[in-house]
Amino acid sequence: MTHLAPDLLDRFRAIVGPKGWTSDPTDLAPHLVEWRDLYQGATPLLLKPASTEEVAAIVKLASETGTKLVPQGGNTSLVGGGIPFDTNDEIIVSLTRMNRVRAIDVLNDTITVDAGCVLQQVQNAAREAGRLYPMSIGSEGSCTIGGNLSTNAGGNAVLRYGNSRDLVLGLEVVLADGRIWNGLRGLRKDNTGYDLKDLFIGAEGTLGIITGAVLKLYPLPKAYGTAFTAVPSPQAAIELLSLAKDLSGGAVTGFELLPRIGLDFVVKHTPSCQDPIADRHPWYVLMELSAQRDDGSIDAVLESLLEQGLERGLVLDAAIAQSEAQRAAFWKIREAMSGAQKPEGGSIKCDISVPVSSMPAFIEKATKAVEAVIPGVRIVAFGHIGDGNVHFNPSQPVDWKREDFLARWDEVSTIIHDIAHGFNGSISAEHGLGRMKVDEITHYKSALEIELMQRIKRDFDPNNILNPGKVVRV
Ligand SMILES: Cc1cc2nc3c(=O)[nH]c(=O)nc-3n(C[C@H](O)[C@H](O)[C@H](O)COP(=O)(O)OP(=O)(O)OC[C@H]3O[C@@H](n4cnc5c(N)ncnc54)[C@H](O)[C@@H]3O)c2cc1C
Missing domain, CATH: 3.30.70.2190 (Alpha-Beta Plaits)
Known part of the structure; x- marks a missing residue:
């Protein structure tokens, strides 16, 4: 049962029309579980707006009625950021119907897209125009540009082209009161005060809903x-x-x-x-x-x-x-x-970064520390070492039960995160905080940093309706 009144749900449905919503449990199911099966949520309603104006109308109604919204793109996040809580009182706003390439400006080396475009679609559109959109990640067939920007996704080409933040020139965002901020500028130079787009990038949908973006293009490698x-x-x-x-x-x-x-x-x-x-x-x-x-x-x-x-x-x-x-x-x-770690049983996932020069010492120290508490553990440390980022994922000992191993998640990840922190590193290099690390991050960021994040959240979303309980608690 949901606490949300039936007539309120009908008002949301009316904004998007019959093609733009579902409450059918079978349709909802894939939107309620995270890729690794770590988080399950509940919702009475999933909305699929077809335009920025529809997103704005949804958020305005949510703001007026105090209804909580969870933005969602391809639902490939690995930290539960796009999954509602199981309270069944949050509405999912899926951007996937907003999937138009709005414009390509080859001479300006930019592409302007709806936030619901799948990454691969944008890569293909750029290639057809003889250009490269260099973001490249394992989930590129399903993840969306809005999700990439909201998590500041990294991937396999960061070394050369930077992460998502480095690939954006402009954004269009629906703010928490339903107003639309049109920051769709294709400028490489624009020193006119605070860079607002940087606040929404990596905010995991807690400050606004990204509806469009101007992205940088590059020459296609030959x-x-x-x-x-x-x-x-x-x-x-x-x-x-x-x-x-x-x-x-x-x-x-x-x-x-x-x-x-x-x-x-x-x-x-x-x-x-x-x-x-x-x-x-x-x-x-x-x-x-x-x-x-x-x-x-x-x-x-x-x-x-x-x-x-x-x-x-x-x-x-x-x-x-x-x-x-x-x-x-x-x-x-x-x-x-x-x-490939899945069939080997339980695996504890840590997405850490340290300075590139410290990575060998981190891997050695963290491996020894985890082996000391769980003899027989199989450490799989892999990934973007060129960016100082590895996925440090201990797999369970062969003779253990999955649930016994996963019960040690907090203990093991704390050991790993403490060591990364000791090297001046980060406990989330590219996946974000979501709901997985919302509390843990308070041990690693200073009280001042957390306070500044809370102040930004309160200012941008005073009613706490946008993805509450993710990234930072207020
Ligand atoms: C096989 C696999 C490989 C991966 N490899 C990488 C990798 O190499 N590097 C990497 O960085 N990540 C990787 N990921 C993680 C994931 O794909 C990225 O975080 C991706 O950017 C998420 O995009 P999405 O559209 O699926 O977002 P979702 O999972 O739907 O959402 C992610 C977060 O963004 C918010 N959000 C989504 N859309 C919007 C919007 N329009 N406006 C505001 N907020 C929004 C959601 O509320 C949520 O908090 C991988 C995942 C998988 C499954």
Whole structure:
């Protein structure tokens, strides 16, 4: 049962018309569970507005009636940010019907899109115009631009192009009182006071609902050099990264760390994935360079880099992708790593960042600390080491029950987060806080920072109707 009155729900339904809502439990089900099954929610109503004006009318009515709203895009968040609580009194506002590419300005290198566009759709539209929208993440077939911006998503090309925040020039946002802020500017220079768009980016829907964005485009790379590289240690990996940056003149696009145990899980559970290198090694790096010229120069740089890496003991072996299919196969291994932990039982997920130079010491210290409290635990530390970010995900010991292992989540994640914090790191590098870390973050940010966040939230959303209970409590 919901506390929301039937006539109030009817008023929301009337704003979007018959195609724009559902209360059917079967239709609602996929919107109420998080990708990893960690959070379940309840709602009496899901609204699918078709325009910014409809979003504005929904938020205005919510503001007048004190109704809580949960914005949702592709629902691929990993921290429960887009899932309502189980109180059954929050309405989901899904942006997925707002999926128009509004404009492409090739000479300004910008694309203007509705917030509900799926990332892959935007990548494709940019490519058709001869441009690159460089955001690249495993969920790109389902996640939306609004979700990417609201979580300040990172992904596989941050090293070269930055994270979501770096890819936005302008935003259109429906504010908590229903007014529309049109900040859809395609300017690379605009020093006219506070940068308001930066407040909404990474706010996980707690300050406003993003309805449109002007995004940056780049020239399409003409050639890639991709190597699946065996390295002796994370320390060797970051030294190889430094060498790659020196030798390639800024061409390093992706640099992903993969541990042997993670590769074992992928090969075991993903039938289409094979080990690219015959011998077994402790660590691997998936390294990608990209270039604007297809004259073989990127291959020469990659070969020279691997040779020098071998001479310095940073590289043990390497397989270079000889075709687009092989390149895709290497990336498939990387993308399968998270999912391949599922069949191995319980897995505790920590998305941490530390300075790149501290990453080897972090991995060593955190591994020892977790092994000390759970002997037999299998540490899968993988991901964007080039950005100083790994997903440090302990998998349960083979002979444990999943629920017994997951019952240790808070204890284990606190150990890992304390160590990351000790290296001046972050407990959420790219996934956000959502409901998962809303309380934990108060141990790691200063009281002053939390107070400033609360003041911003209270000012932008005085009735606390936008995704309450996520990111910061007020
Ligand atoms: C297989 C897989 C791989 C992933 N890889 C990465 C990765 O490499 N890097 C990375 O950063 N993340 C990654 N993610 C996490 C996730 O895909 C991103 O956080 C993504 O940006 C979420 O987009 P979404 O549209 O699914 O948002 P949702 O999950 O629907 O929402 C995320 C948050 O944003 C809010 N929100 C959504 N739309 C709006 C809007 N229009 N206005 C205001 N608030 C809104 C929601 O309320 C919620 O708090 C991965 C997830 C999966 C499942």
